[in-house]
Amino acid sequence: MTYTFPCPMESISKEVAAAYLRDVDPPWKAFWFHMYRVARNLKEFAAGLETISDDVFRYHVDGQKNDLSRWVQEVVGDSVLARRLDTVRDQQEAARLVQERVTTLETALK
Numbered sequence: 001m002t003y004t005f006p007c008p009m010e011s012i013s014k015e016v017a018a019a020y021l022r023d024v025d026p027p028w029k030a031f032w033f034h035m036y037r038v039a040r041n042l043k044e045f046a047a048g049l050e051t052i053s054d055d056v057f058r059y060h061v062d063g064q065k066n067d068l069s070r071w072v073q074e075v076v077g078d079s080v081l082a083r084r085l086d087t088v089r090d091q092q093e094a095a096r097l098v099q100e101r102v103t104t105l106e107t108a109l110k
Contacts, residue, residue: 017108020078020101031071034059042076042102049095057091068094 023040024030031039031048034056039045049057049068060067066086073082081101088094 012105012108014109017105020076021105024075029075042098042105046095046098046102049091049098052091054091057094061089
């Protein structure tokens, strides 16, 4: 399944893109991949999603919770990506979505 983000790159301001890509502050709000890896920003989050085990993914995403979507919404503030992640139940698809969003945001900064 392929997702495309509803907002074209041109509509994302440099300020918003920079805000979504920044390291979280305070540092304790980083995403902890169940005692495995820490992500302080979306780029590290994408890298973490590519390397975690299926068990770690299922720890964070199950029928009752989605830690990935919640962190992106509440800490990063990217509601578009958070909505996309809320429907994903596959580690590879989640990693692809986050990496796609990072690429879109980095392009908006240029």
